[in-house]
Amino acid sequence: MLQIKSLKKSYTQGSQEVKIFEDLNFHVKKAQRVAIMGKSGSGKSTLLSLISGIIKPNAGDILLDEVSYKNMNESEVNDFRASNIGFVFQNFHLVSYLNALENVMLPAKVCNISNPKEKAIELLKSVGLEHRIEHLPSQLSGGEKQRVAIARALIHNPKLILADEPSGNLDEETGIAVMDKLFELIKKNNTTLILVTHSKEVAARCEDTYELSLGKLNKC
Numbered sequence: 001m002l003q004i005k006s007l008k009k010s011y012t013q014g015s016q017e018v019k020i021f022e023d024l025n026f027h028v029k030k031a032q033r034v035a036i037m038g039k040s041g042s043g044k045s046t047l048l049s050l051i052s053g054i055i056k057p058n059a060g061d062i063l064l065d066e067v068s069y070k071n072m073n074e075s076e077v078n079d080f081r082a083s084n085i086g087f088v089f090q091n092f093h094l095v096s097y098l099n100a101l102e103n104v105m106l107p108a109k110v111c112n113i114s115n116p117k118e119k120a121i122e123l124l125k126s127v128g129l130e131h132r133i134e135h136l137p138s139q140l141s142g143g144e145k146q147r148v149a150i151a152r153a154l155i156h157n158p159k160l161i162l163a164d165e166p167s168g169n170l171d172e173e174t175g176i177a178v179m180d181k182l183f184e185l186i187k188k189n190n191t192t193l194i195l196v197t198h199s200k201e202v203a204a205r206c207e208d209t210y211e212l213s214l215g216k217l218n219k220c
């Protein structure tokens with residue numbers, strides 16, 4: 001479902017070129033759950049940004065369900081990402097002036113899906129937050145915010161979820177509860193997951209774990 005072919009990416013810093021990927025090849029099957037680990041600076045966030053089309057590779061290609069990003073312009077990539085990918089970040093990235101319900105409904109607006117309010121309420125119920133739908137992010141705990149973010153990531157039924165340290169900012173018990181919810185929902189929906197984590201316990205929930213090192217993904 002996700003194919004990464006001969007991917008090359010480097011950053012230019014002054015006169016220096018920082019090479020991250022020189023020839024990365026990788027594929028993920030539908031509904032597969034893949035964890036990516038690796039030292040700080042190995043390129044994990046860069047990889048997620050490339051997969052989401054937020055940054056462009058220097059060469060090579062990425063295909064999601066056979067659709068290549070190569071010939072899309074920026075607005076086509078943005079639309080494609082909005083329809084097909086859901087995100088869960090360490091810092092939740094909720095919109096501070098929107099309540100939980102409005103935050104969850106955001107991707108539904110962009111993707112024009114039917115009955116967004118009903119779907120958002122249903123998802124908030126499924127993450128145990130039916131009593132918090134009118135709360136602003138500042139009125140929610142860290143674990144509650146991440147559960148709102150999970151509901152938001154799933155409302156448009158994305159093919160792929162990209163998660164970057166989703167329990168990184170939560171205490172252990174809350175982190176486990178939030179990850180239980182994320183995995184329960186993605187299993188139910190057959191959603192493919194690529195999860196970046198420093199935690200072996202979190203990675204163990206995935207079928208496959210890879211370590212990113214020197215621009216290559218090595219199976220653990």
Ligand SMILES: Nc1ncnc2c1ncn2[C@@H]1O[C@H](COP(=O)(O)OP(=O)(O)OP(=O)(O)O)[C@@H](O)[C@H]1O
Nearest residue numbers: 011012013018020039040041042043044045046047
């Ligand atoms: N916009 C940029 N310009 C220049 N160099 C960059 C840029 N973004 C990232 N880098 C460099 O690329 C390398 C990979 O960064 P990246 O953020 O992908 O690593 P990471 O594995 O996600 O790290 P961490 O676990 O610390 O979040 C780092 O050496 C970083 O300094």
